[in-house]
Amino acid sequence: MFEQPIVKELSEGIRFHWLPTDKFKTVTVRMFIHQDLSRELASKNALLPAVLQRGTRRFPDSISLRREMENLYGADLATDVGKKGERHIIELGMDMVRPDLLGDKTLLPKGLQMMTDLITDPLIEEEGFRRSYVDQEKDQLALEIKSLINDKTSYAMERCIRQMCGSERYAVYKLGELDALDAVDAKELYGYSQKIIRENPMDIYLVGLEDEKEVEALFDGALSFPRAEKTKKIAETEVYRESKTEILTIDEVMSVSQGKLIMGYRTNIPYDHDLYYALAFYNGILGGFPHSKLFQNVREKASLAYFVFSRLERHKGLMMVAAGIDAKDYDKAVEIIREQTAAIARGEISTEEMENTRIGFMNQLRAQEDSASGLISFFFEGCVGGRVNDFAAMMEEVKKVKIDDVVAAAQKISLDTIYFLHGEERGNTI
DSSP: OOOOOEEEEEETTEEEEEEOOSSSSEEEEEEEEEEEOOTTTHHHHHHHHHHHTTOBSSSOSHHHHHHHHHHTTSOEEEEEEEEETTEEEEEEEEEEEOHHHHTOTTHHHHHHHHHHHHHHSBOEETTEEOHHHHHHHHHHHHHHHHHGGGSHHHHHHHHHHHHHHTTSGGGSOTTOOHHHHHTOOHHHHHHHHHHHHHHSOEEEEEESOOOHHHHHHHHTTTTOOOOOSSOOOOOOOOOOOOOOSSOEEEEEEOSOSSEEEEEEEEOOOOTTSTTHHHHHHHHIIIIISTTSHHIIIIIIISOOEEEEEEEEETTTTEEEEEEEEOGGGHHHHHHHHHHHHHHHHTTOOOHHHHHHHHHHHHHHHHHHHTSHHHHHHHHHHHHHHTOOOOHHHHHHHHHHOOHHHHHHHHTTOEEEEEEEEESSOOTTOO
């Protein structure tokens, strides 16, 4: 099993995490740039990685970039943006064949240099990014923002979170807003990119090499770039801890064939909390696995839901329950879901439910350990959430969870918001 990565601070605010292994035939590198999640910055953060991937000074267009990828034996270069708690994460990644399998020691430095060139040596025109690239990526991002409504479950989940979290930073959509996107120009975006590259904290993960000297040689080459003397401090995620006297209910009518019910809960248990593993069991027993209470009672026994599940936002301390139902079944579905959460809080949990949940978590952890991307995701989640674990330690924690622990976690959970998207007028029933 993989232990903690070897961590080295390359320069001010940049941590390098190395997981030495020959388990995979590839070398996988991920660079994460941390930023505060905010309405003012979200659109820039979402737009930036797409623009960066369009070209560098040496490879100024998609054709030359792809050609260089082919020269690197089919390496893959990708960018993305996401949010973890109230952090906005800009991601750059590179996957390439392990150099020792090809007998080419220049492969990795070339690949990493190409990845870092995206941020340190981008294509610049008139003191900004190429305007046509920025305009094209703005159009594409606008389409992505607008297309959220086409995936009704994701749309309903996002709408519930926005209403539930209100003025909290977590309410900000990871792709930002259309009006803020319109205001971004090529010169401003370039200036913003240079600022966060100099000042914001970064974590770089590398999986797939064993030679320490080979890895260290990268520090003074492809992974070396200018930094400010002081790194920006990213604000902590605020975990809501105050119980509401009334549940917020939202009823939205739209042309949909299937209603989407979303119930948002405050767990008051973030990732670094002592009860986190008990909370994970609570979620697994409630709606995280096929043996869960929601699947068995809402979908199988009552035949009310086309789908039903629960999931955690571990850094923010939220749990979201989602179900696809007919509008006429709203009251009954809400009733059964609330009955199941109450049953867990009373300790009505069978030994079989506990053991099936334990097996489910063990299988998930083994699956993560079997891929380089899964490994990076596992350790980066701990990095963001302040929980330093390796796989063996986490499995031991999973083995120790008891019914009483799950009940203790259940006592901290409260229903906050009920959102229902449906295609039929329902009067004032909510």
